[in-house]
Amino acid sequence: MxxxxxxxxxxxxxxxxxxxxxxxxxxxxxxxxxxxxxxxxxxxxxxxxxxxxxxxxxxxxxxxxxxxxxxxxxxxxxxxxxxxxxxxxxxxxxxxxxxxxxxxxxxxxxxxxxxxxxxxxxxxRKSYLLSRNQLPVYSQFGITADVPIGELTNLYQHFMCYFDGYRHRDKDYYQNKLQEISATGRKLIGCFNRQNDLEGYLIYDPKTDPLEIKEIIYLNSGALLKLLSYVLNQARVIKFTLSAGENLARIIPTAIYNTNxxxxxxxxxxxxxxxxxxxxxxxxxxxxxxxxxxxxxxxxx
The missing domain is CATH 3.40.630.30 (Gcn5-related N-acetyltransferase (GNAT))
Known part of the structure; x- marks a missing residue:
């Protein structure tokens, strides 16, 4: 059968x-x-x-x-x-x-x-809904859609050093991921510091309401806040998930989540x-x- x-x-x-x-x-x-x-x-x-x-x-x-x-x-x-x-x-x-x-x-x-x-x-995973009034407007300096595949790969590896049970990703993975993003109308943005080092990226779907973030990878709270602020400039409310081991309340005390x-x-x-x-x-x-x-x-x- x-x-x-x-x-x-x-x-x-x-x-x-x-x-x-x-x-x-x-x-x-x-x-x-x-x-x-x-x-x-x-x-x-x-x-x-x-x-x-x-x-x-x-x-x-x-x-x-x-x-x-x-x-x-x-x-x-x-x-x-x-x-x-x-x-x-x-x-x-x-x-x-x-x-x-x-x-x-x-x-x-x-x-x-x-x-x-x-x-x-x-x-x-923790599920969040975040509105513009919960987060200050941050500078968009260093925010760009032009992020090399090698830097995406390295950033993911550094981020996942704090976790276990995660998928191994290489350059081929991110090559396929960029093709998927282009084909589905999603967008990827990266956050670079003043030394031109990639400190974070996120993938989001601008067609959704609330605007849905598919993935957030970051090295520090500053990069995370700048990336979230960027998408909040495009939508009144954003929706995203984080792993159960991440604690957003330390930097956004008003952020409320459900654990699923x-x-x-x-x-x-x-x-x-x-x-x-x-x-x-x-x-x-x-x-x-x-x-x-x-x-x-x-x-x-």
Missing amino acids: IKKAQENDIRGLQELYAKTYSPQFVAHYFTSVFKPFNTYVIKDNTAIVSTLAVHRHPVWLNGKKINVSYLNFLFTAYEYRSLNYTETMISEVMEEMIYNDLLTFISCADAQPFISWDFHNIYQ DQLMVRMNDLELFNRLYGSDIKSVSEAFRMSGKPVNFNEEY
């Missing part, structure tokens, strides 16, 4: 994705990201009625880079949900993941059918994990506490 997608399934998959994502995102995803062998489908005759994508990423955890599977784009057509297609899809895909990857991630928004597979809440579960994680082979790390942990939660650092993972797919 469940099969790997074929090239002739792309149109049907695009129609499913278009129910949730913008036409620009769907066009970019199927042009630059989609791989049939990473996508599973269930069909009723020729129509795709359920699908799930598996993306594999290198993730840094307690000083080691390991490969994880990230399950997302889980869709089942409404009229087929009573037929347990979602559960069937998950069961067969997870049987494969158990033997392929040490850890499997899934967004909490998709996680309910996965609970029986021993997934645990590991990642949380973001990702669940399954340990696929505890014995192998302990051999790899020389540890004696008993759960996936312990694995993500080993370094003592807060976790941070901000990937759409």
Whole structure:
């Protein structure tokens, strides 16, 4: 019943994705990201009625880079949900993941059918709404849309030194990210200091209301405030998330947030994990506490 997608399934998959994502995102995803062998489908005759994508990423955890599977784009057509297609899809895909990857991630928004597979809440994010009157107007000196890929890569690596459980990113990653930003109408701006060193960048979507920031990476509070102030010059209210380990209240005391579960994680082979790390942990939660650092993972797919 469940099969790997074929090239002739792309149109049907695009129609499913278009129910949730913008036409620009769907066009970019199927042009630059989609791989049939990473996508599973269930069909009723020729129509795709359920699908799930598996993306594999290198993730840094307690000083080691390991490969994880990230399950997302889980869709089942409404009229087929009573037929347990979602559960069937998950069961067969997870049987494969158990033997392929040490850890499997899934967004909490998709996680309910996965609970029986021993997934645990590991990642949380703080969701903010910020208005112009909560932040002074800062100088736009050093704010530019012209940011070299190498500097984006280096900045991300420096920022993530304070975290664990984050995706490894290289220049190829940021080359693809810039293509995605261009294709979807999003924008990236960087903040340089007077020595022309990059101290922060953010990615935002000017078409959204409230204006939505997709990612903020920064080295200090000054860069963060300047970047937030810049986008608040364009919108009355902005919306963004930060990892649970970041404390915006220290520099914007009026900033109020909600904490939401973001990702669940399954340990696929505890014995192998302990051999790899020389540890004696008993759960996936312990694995993500080993370094003592807060976790941070901000990937759409």
